[in-house]
Amino acid sequence: MSADTPSALSHTSLPSSRDLKAAMPLSDALQTQIRKQRAAIAEILAGRDDRMLVVVGPCSVHDPVAALDYAQRLASLNQHLSARLLLVMRVYVEKPRTITGWKGLVYDPHLDGSHDMSEGLRQARELMIDIASLGLPVSTELLSPVVTHYLDDILSWAAIGARTTESQVHRELVSGLDFPVGFKNATSGSVQIAADAMQSAAYAHHSFGVDGHGVMSSVLTQGNPHTHLVLRGGDQGPNFDAASVASAQHCLSQSGAPAALMVDCSHANSGKDPARQPDVLAHVVSQRVRGNKALCAVMLESFIEEGKQPITANGLRYGQSVTDGCLGWAHTEQLLRQMATALAASNTELAF
């Protein structure tokens, strides 16, 4: 290896984010829509809009056709429930893995280990534009700061996952974004790490990054005040119950971090069993209706078919997750309708 070659087995050039954005631009109308959707989410998080935010969709996108099919159903439901809920679709194109596994559409869009990452970025951007064009706000988990450059203009909300909330690089990344971001509690269950992250991301940062041309750069970000905690459970179990929520709120207030709370009804809050997500949702809505207004957002993992399937070369079942198990569409629609009705009626006796 020569002295000027970075150490890796290979490097394959990608289009710059500026070039991909120029080839697949957002219309003026879409830019205006996304600006409004970001502001609407920020209003809910600030407690100035009484609706609840619902980030809902597949654990991961592996088939853009099925994801768009799901988005069409969600967009139509969004119109019916918009007095009580703001639905935002999970369009997760990167997956953090506990050890190894398929890492998402942008890494391996053909799901066969060919890792056509250039095509993955193109498909991800195209899909997000198609979904936003249905009128739906788009969200994702930000994992690689490089990938963020290709998609940041389309997003209305993003998560920093449990495995990366403690990372300084991700806190710097959030500091430069002008849309709301949820930091998840750590996989250990630590909420303090997320409270620290929110405070860090609220500051301006000097960091190392790349510009739109892909040129390595010294970057100055402005700080992001629109962050919040996402309770997703941890190694010791769930954290959506009233006592855990109160303890998280105490931690946020002691730290001077923003008070808004989202509960992720999946992951360690459901023991990764999608059938337990409705019970988590019922508990959260009940706490909200009983007066805990800081609980203003939930996350659900949901796709067309319930459950999950392994990735095999023999073909995949349409509309079913290839990562964590999801609720099916029919059940999701029923839950969201019940949630909206319960919020409208201030109904504390929920059984989803």
Ligand SMILES: O=C[C@H](O)[C@H](O)COP(=O)(O)O
């Ligand atoms: O949401 C997805 C998974 O919970 C997360 O990416 C970890 O997945 P893994 O433990 O299957 O690798």
Ligand SMILES: C=C(OP(=O)(O)O)C(=O)O
């Ligand atoms: C990976 C995810 O969540 P967490 O970071 O909570 O494990 C996810 O929401 O897809």
